[in-house]
Amino acid sequence: MKKLLLPLTILLFFGLVVSSCSSDDVLQRENNEQPNIVKRNNEKAREAGIRLLESFGMTKTRSLSTSDYPDYYGGSYINGNGKLVVFLKGEIESTKATLIRLIGENDVIYTQGNYSYTELNNVLTKITSFISSNKDSQIAKNIRYYYLNDFENCVVVELDKSNEMEIKEFKSEVVNFSGIVFKQCTREFQNHSLSPGSSIGTPKGTASMGYRATRFNTDGFVTAGHAYNTGDPAYYNNTLIGSCDFSIQGGSVDAAFISITNFSIVPNNGNLTGEEYNIWAGDNVTxxxxxxxxxxxYITSTNANVNADGIYYTDMGEATYLSAFGDSGGPVYLTDSKKVIGIHKGSTAFTSIFVKVDNIASKLNAHFN
Incomplete structure (x- = not known):
C-alpha cells in the first residue's frame, strides 16, 4: 500500500476558512533568497505526532494507507511554537477528549477542520488518475501543480489558465470538491542537475550524490533519476566509478541507483544517521x-504534485531550502536528527521539491546503508 505521511509547520497558524486558504505567505519568495529560518526543537511535537499515528494503527512494520485514517482526522502540522496542531473534523470536543487520553495535550493543539485527511488525499488521487488517463486533454495539460496545504486543511490546484471557464471545466471533468482552492500558476519548474562542476558526472551533465544505499545486496548510492538513464556510466572527478542499475522518472519517484564498480572510491553518508518516513509540514530540513x-x-507540503516538462510527478515533498542547477539528487534531511527524508528533485520559482525516501525505498528497492 502507498504510504501517506503526516504534516506539521513553522509558520504562524492561518485561518481555517477554506475560501481564504492561500499558500502565498509560504510561497511568495524567490528560490534564491534565503528564508528566515527560526530553529526550534520540534522533537516533542514529532513524538506526539508519532503517538498519534500509532493510535491509528501504525507500527514499526506497518505504515498507514489512506483508509487507515479516521474520518475525524484532518491532518496536522508543527506551529511556530513547536506544538503539534491537529485538525479535527465534525464535533470536536468528544474526539479531542479521546485523543487527549491517547496522546496527551501538553505539546498538542486541537482545532476545527473542515475536511478529513482521507478526503483531501483522495482528491489528490482523483486528480492524478484523471491526468494519467487523459494526458493529451487540454484540461490535464492546464493542471500545472497541485498539493495538500497541510497548514490550512485544503487542497490547492494551480492552473496554467485559471479563469472561470477553466475552473468550471475542472470541476465538471476532474473533481468538484469544496476544499479545493484554485490559483493561477506563475511558477516554472526546473530540474536541477546539469550544471558543470558538480561531483557526479553523467552523460547528460552533472548532478549530486544523494546517500549511500544498498539495492539487492549491491552497494552504491541514490541520486536523481533525470540525471541518468538505466545503464549510463557514472563519474566522480572524471573517474568512472560505476553505472546506473535502475532509473525511474514519473509518478512518486525521480531517482536512480548507481552501483559502485570502482572500489577505490567508496561513498559515505557523512553525518547522516538513517531514513525517516514520517514527515510533517513545518519541520526544519537541510x-x-x-x-x-x-x-x-522548512517543509511546506507533504504531498505536492507537479507537471515537469510533460512528466507528472506525485506525492513529492515541498520545502523552502535554496537550490540551483547541479543540486539534483542531493540529500534532504531533518536538520536536528540528520535523518534523510528524500533527495532534491528541482524547484519552482518559490520553493524546492524533493522525492520522499519511502517512495525511493519502495519503488527503487534502494535503502539507506
Whole structure:
C-alpha cells in the first residue's frame, strides 16, 4: 500500500476558512533568497505526532494507507511554537477528549477542520488518475501543480489558465470538491542537475550524490533519476566509478541507483544517521548539493504534485531550502536528527521539491546503508 505521511509547520497558524486558504505567505519568495529560518526543537511535537499515528494503527512494520485514517482526522502540522496542531473534523470536543487520553495535550493543539485527511488525499488521487488517463486533454495539460496545504486543511490546484471557464471545466471533468482552492500558476519548474562542476558526472551533465544505499545486496548510492538513464556510466572527478542499475522518472519517484564498480572510491553518508518516513509540514530540513552546498528551510507540503516538462510527478515533498542547477539528487534531511527524508528533485520559482525516501525505498528497492 502507498504510504501517506503526516504534516506539521513553522509558520504562524492561518485561518481555517477554506475560501481564504492561500499558500502565498509560504510561497511568495524567490528560490534564491534565503528564508528566515527560526530553529526550534520540534522533537516533542514529532513524538506526539508519532503517538498519534500509532493510535491509528501504525507500527514499526506497518505504515498507514489512506483508509487507515479516521474520518475525524484532518491532518496536522508543527506551529511556530513547536506544538503539534491537529485538525479535527465534525464535533470536536468528544474526539479531542479521546485523543487527549491517547496522546496527551501538553505539546498538542486541537482545532476545527473542515475536511478529513482521507478526503483531501483522495482528491489528490482523483486528480492524478484523471491526468494519467487523459494526458493529451487540454484540461490535464492546464493542471500545472497541485498539493495538500497541510497548514490550512485544503487542497490547492494551480492552473496554467485559471479563469472561470477553466475552473468550471475542472470541476465538471476532474473533481468538484469544496476544499479545493484554485490559483493561477506563475511558477516554472526546473530540474536541477546539469550544471558543470558538480561531483557526479553523467552523460547528460552533472548532478549530486544523494546517500549511500544498498539495492539487492549491491552497494552504491541514490541520486536523481533525470540525471541518468538505466545503464549510463557514472563519474566522480572524471573517474568512472560505476553505472546506473535502475532509473525511474514519473509518478512518486525521480531517482536512480548507481552501483559502485570502482572500489577505490567508496561513498559515505557523512553525518547522516538513517531514513525517516514520517514527515510533517513545518519541520526544519537541510539540503546538501554541489552548487549550493548547504541550505536550510522548512517543509511546506507533504504531498505536492507537479507537471515537469510533460512528466507528472506525485506525492513529492515541498520545502523552502535554496537550490540551483547541479543540486539534483542531493540529500534532504531533518536538520536536528540528520535523518534523510528524500533527495532534491528541482524547484519552482518559490520553493524546492524533493522525492520522499519511502517512495525511493519502495519503488527503487534502494535503502539507506
Amino acid at each position: 539540503k546538501l548539493g554541489e552548487t549550493i552546498a548547504q541550505s536550510e528551510g
